[in-house]
Amino acid sequence: MMERNIALVLEYDGTQYSGWQIQENAITVQGCVQKALRALTGEEISVNGCSRTDAGVHAAGYVLNFVTQSTVPAEKFALALNAFLPEDITALTSYEVAADFHARFCAKKKTYRYLFYPASRPSALLSKRAWHVRTTDFDDVEEGVWLDAAGKMNLAAQSFIGTHDFSAFRAVGSHVTTTVRTIFDAKVYLLPNDFVTGRRVFCFEVTGDGFLYNMVRIMTGTLKDVMTGKVEPARIAGILASGRRKEAGVTAPPEGLYLYRVEY
């Protein structure tokens, strides 16, 4: 039987899932995808995901790969799988890849987006989609206040760019062989007013060769302190240099985080 290696791109709403990685007694995205693959192909397929996203984290362009003996044309897997996937997981595209392609180990760049908005009142419709930072600082203020905050956060985000030891931006207790990562781009900008809620939302967008556990969420928690004026943009370099987790901000909650794109 001929075996092919297939790459599949997913979009998912992580709200209802205990993260990506398959576990006993928990509903995970990987578990749902493997169940759908079994239903479609009759094979017991174990997929390689590009990242272990946490519970509540979303994805707009998650990549995985799997080896199959199925005769389904490579490009048709996405559409066919949607018939077996729940509506909060969508297969967007699929294509054949080289036998040695691995969604995690071959990834060259990953881009995350984190959405957050400062307001005294939370937004019900954004509640699982963005982080509500409770503050009255942005209630009924002029456009300039928003642009100023975006500018300061963007300046702070620039300090992440480059090759650094990101120990200060890593969850305490996580273990890795190296805490050095390269960030290719990092920026903060204000989105157009949300169409349904009218809310103003900030986006932190960061591209790197890899990320430590909770790294994007701790970066966002630190940028939040820049937004509220607690931390000056110029201090980010010092926090990085310190290597101490307690110098950085809180870990932003999972609901604002999106794995946006993976490049190979």
Place this chain on the structure above:
Amino acid sequence: MMERNIALVLEYDGTQYSGWQIQENAITVQGCVQKALRALTGEEISVNGCSRTDAGVHAAGYVLNFVTQSTVPAEKFALALNAFLPEDITALTSYEVAADFHARFCAKKKTYRYLFYPASRPSALLSKRAWHVRTTDFDDVEEGVWLDAAGKMNLAAQSFIGTHDFSAFRAVGSHVTTTVRTIFDAKVYLLPNDFVTGRRVFCFEVTGDGFLYNMVRIMTGTLKDVMTGKVEPARIAGILASGRRKEAGVTAPPEGLYLYRVEY
């Protein structure tokens, strides 16, 4: 004890609720709001909602009123109630109104928005926020095709404007004293690409003095037939004149519908 009549504006994500109206053995938006009011004021308060939204329907500007003996300042009710509301229901603003104000009977104009998108692949992140119309007609097409569809639907929507008997756009089996309603404005437009998913989404926005049961959803189902070319824009007038439900399109699902604004 002094009694005051308070108006409250809500935003809610209707996904997890069996609609607005309080029921035994079901979780409803009204039930949650009354429970929060009881927790805040100690009073058993029955609220008057502006509309009985169905299960899964959302609101960006739902208005209700209630009479209370509480001494909480009128403007503070919204913020105080949020402490007792689940995160998918947000109180946006509150203010004192005249004793004879009734959120439903005093409403002069209601505006609904309905979001829908044509695609062969559904979007997981839009799954509870917009109607996925399954079609390959809009996959990889040029901008002109989208604009042309929006233009035709907008033309069709114009036919709803005015005072008409909307019997053809009413759920079979629903009973009312009159099926005549006045539509002040109706339009269809293309939204900017969704920031997270990159999807193109259409919005049908309609303002009227009132709506029959499922009226906006049947209007949308009919506009969908204009989008796919099954129905010409000029036929809407004939469907209206026929008064026959079967001449109109399907009832679009609840998840794309938002009660956007109520005017008094």
